[in-house]
Amino acid sequence: MNTTVDRVSPEVAVVGLEGELDASNFQDLVTVGQQLYADGARRLVLDLSALSYMASSGIVALHSLSLVFRGQPALDPESGWQAIHSLGADVSGGAVDAVRIVAPQTAVQRVLDRTGLSRMLPVFPDRDAAVAG
Amino acid sequence: MNLTRQAPRPCGCAARTTPESGYRPERVMATHLPSFRIEIGAELAALAPARTFVRESAASLGAARPVIDDLVQAVDEWVTNVIVHGYAGRPGSIEIELIPDGRDVLAVVRDRCPTFDPANAPPFDPRVPLEQRRPGGMGIHLMHELADSIEHRALPDGGNEVTIRRAVGTAAGGQR
Numbered sequence: 319m320n321t322t323v324d325r326v327s328p329e330v331a332v333v334g335l336e337g338e339l340d341a342s343n344f345q346d347l348v349t350v351g352q353q354l355y356a357d358g359a360r361r362l363v364l365d366l367s368a369l370s371y372m373a374s375s376g377i378v379a380l381h382s383l384s385l386v387f388r389g390q391p392a393l394d395p396e397s398g399w400q401a402i403h404s405l406g407a408d409v410s411g412g413a414v415d416a417v418r419i420v421a422p423q424t425a426v427q428r429v430l431d432r433t434g435l436s437r438m439l440p441v442f443p444d445r446d447a448a449v450a451g
Numbered sequence: 452m453n454l455t456r457q458a459p460r461p462c463g464c465a466a467r468t469t470p471e472s473g474y475r476p477e478r479v480m481a482t483h484l485p486s487f488r489i490e491i492g493a494e495l496a497a498l499a500p501a502r503t504f505v506r507e508s509a510a511s512l513g514a515a516r517p518v519i520d521d522l523v524q525a526v527d528e529w530v531t532n533v534i535v536h537g538y539a540g541r542p543g544s545i546e547i548e549l550i551p552d553g554r555d556v557l558a559v560v561r562d563r564c565p566t567f568d569p570a571n572a573p574p575f576d577p578r579v580p581l582e583q584r585r586p587g588g589m590g591i592h593l594m595h596e597l598a599d600s601i602e603h604r605a606l607p608d609g610g611n612e613v614t615i616r617r618a619v620g621t622a623a624g625g626q627r
Binding site: 338340341358371373374377378381385413425428429432433434435438445 | 495496498501502523524527528530531534535547549577578579581584589592596617
């Protein structure tokens with residue numbers, strides 16, 4: 319999978335994914351997000367228009383990124399699948415729509431729907447809409 | 452990685468004739484579609500070639516595009532589980548076979564791991580908000596959604612055989 323990063327402003331980073339996101343590479347995407355957040359980005363736009371496949375591991379990455387961009391630690395697989403991360407209303411760290419999805423392909427949209435992610439992360443038809451909104 | 456294309460096997464289907472026609476019934480040899488087999492190492496890097504194998508084999512067997520996508524994902528999710536939780540870092544191999552069965556395609560995955568039946572996996576609820584979710588658990592949920600049926604069998608010499616069944620022509624199979 320190829321990843322492009324476009325820092326359109328200090329606060330907003332657009333990450334484009336091309337190819338397939340699966341268990342072998344999803345952690346790399348989380349790492350990219352963590353680096354961007356550490357560098358001051360507070361909105362992450364994920365352009366999925368060129369992503370042809372997303373495994374459930376990709377959903378874990380999206381979940382993790384939504385935590386990272388709320389100032390929370392990323393999901394840690396080493397801590398075991400029993401770990402539960404809770405976000406209370408008093409947690410500082412950013413807007414609930416800090417992670418935005420752009421133009422998922424049909425098969426990827428189905429995975430987002432079936433895992434409930436499409437109701438939790440806003441989806442935009444193109445980069446400009448996601449950056450501006 | 453070994454890719455084996457099995458030769459088509461003839462079936463014996465009796466032709467129907469009427470006595471008045473003067474023709475005697477005879478066995479008609481009809482050629483079935485072939486089946487396909489691959490063996491991969493238990494490594495995450497093998498997931499992409501495995502998906503390509505399923506995609507190309509399912510297309511050869513005449514599956515509709517949405518069915519191909521679903522089969523690819525169902526197999527990918529299960530094989531990921533086998534690699535991550537079954538072999539869990541130990542070396543090993545996983546066999547994937549695509550077999551036509553009437554109007555269905557079967558994707559059969561065999562491993563040499565401790566017995567694990569996907570029907571016993573913890574449930575996943577897609578309605579739970581992210582902040583209350585435990586990580587993971589979605590792969591087997593997706594596999595069940597994408598297949599018409601999933602069967603598990605413990606192999607006699609150790610290991611698992613999981614059969615993912617999907618009708619080839621239906622666009623909305625798995626929608627429940």
